[in-house]
Amino acid sequence: MRIGYTLMTEQSGPKDLVRWAVGAEEAGFDFEVMSDHYFPWLSSQGHAPYAWSVLGAVAHATERVDLMTYVTCPTIRYHPAVVAQKAATVQLLADGRFTLGLGSGENLNEHVVGERWPAVATRQDMLEEAIEVIRALHTGELVDHHGEHFRVESARIWDLPDGGVPIGVAVSGEESIARFAPLADHLVAVEPKAELVEGWNATEGAPTIGGAARAIGQIPICWDPDEKAAIERAHDQFRWFAGGWAVNADLPTTAGFNGATQFVRREDVAGSIPCGPDLDAIAEAVAEFDTAGFTDLALVQIGGEHQERFLAEAAGPLLERLRS
Template sequence: MTTFGYTMMTEQAGPRELVDHVVRAEAAGFDFSVTSDHYFPWLDTQGHSPYAWSVLGAAAQATSRIPLMTYVTCPTFRYHPAVVAQKAATVQLLSEGRFRLGLGAGENLNEHVIGGGWPSADVRHEMLAEAVEIIRALFGGEYVNHRGTHFDVESAKLWDVPDPVPPIGIAVSGRQSCKLAGELADLAIATEPKRSLVTAFQESGGAGKPRVGQLPVSYDPDRDTAVKRAHDQFRWFGGGWKVNSELPGPKSFASATEFVRPEDVAQSIPCGDDVEAFVEAVRPFVEAGFTEVALVQIGGDTQRDFLQWAEKRLLPALREL
């Protein structure tokens, strides 16, 4: 049976608000939660980008049941993989075993801030594979020394190692990343409801492992308001990750989506308060073989209303899928 999650979208709310939102999502009955990890929002109108790992630490203390997950962290540019291992282990301990470490090859939008340039996707995947190797070694609790193509680790050791260690997920968008995830990860992460991604992941070693998808939605009793908000803050979403990962900043995303119309956005993002429309938007993920689907409610100041509506109407309908 597919389970349904809630997204703490760090690009559209401040840290205290994000913690309040996930507390309410737990109370509303969501099965799990995920958290974006950005240095920039995609568009200026989103207006936020607090440090996701501080938010996760606070969320771990403020909640008691709902699982937490990064969706996703890049362990190769802003963060060294040895530091990611320490952060993930700490959040797993704080949450008493409710954390999953979602990893990805990164976006230029966030990783350019360290001034190291932006290599090709092939190189980024090489770096990600090496980072996963380092993280798993450190999860073993022993001293780690590593001399690699992209990273060095000098006599590192995690002194607080959780049991169990966090499962590792890898974001997939094509055959190469699916192969990487199938071979190295405990679960796959995606933003597109493509059966081909699930199949490629399973054929590469991911058979029987969870597949987590994510879908933006724009709830509002007034559909026109919902469409306007989705266009204002999420029109970048239709570009796909192969394009989005290359753009360097919010102004680039604004330029790339200059001619995207509100009606274009409404074709791919359910808007309004028609429960059936939201269910039908989720259905492709279920039919493609995703075992979990996380929803993103667009608009930082709309979360409380969305969560109340989701508890009463949306979640019961989704669970009938």
């Protein structure tokens, strides 16, 4: 399993994110993923810089690590033709190290342009059509597209990397796998469920995970020498995680997430997120993804102000533990 580091835009400003990206590469992480948000989940996180500007800086500042959006919604806040252009540009800046991670989005980030937030079935229809547009533009040909949700008029990507840009798509169950596995290069998921990998590999037309495709997961951790402080920080900034994506996709504001999670207890958070100095506890949580068949896993260290110490003190020993 390749171990990655999450550049979480909800908890750090743009210059710090570039610093953490360089630090994570130096610490030995294999790849880095970046969230693409307009809002943080909770006000206590306090940040939401524009991910694609930061990605350009990260691509220039790093040399070895693979990069990925985790994930971008190419349907409402961004038109897919624009996503195709900026993904191609980042791939050129990254010298082929970039993967475009896509998903159907959250109301939290997409509502800002004043469009109606569609039902989940419509969101998935839009995502499927958006992937079609992006793939067409990444051929370098002149594209006209008149679909149910998007129009593209005489568009062409002029600065295009050889081979386009690989695409990972977020899936959560049988229906989304059946629809998106044949359209994607890689699986993206945040739960260590073996049935996701198995279902993907059983889908006709899907690239095989363990072969050409990767299964890319993500897990939050809250490393800190003080376990109590770690639990407190995880509860303050990451209790939104307890709602599950059926809730997380539809709430429009940080106030909504604060209200929806007001009864989540500290012990609830500590029971689902490894908190404190115990690297073995983190390794046990990571092992669940390995057992489920994931090939890649990105760690989220909770707390923007705690990244530097994590990278300096914990990242090296933790990576050594995980790889052994």
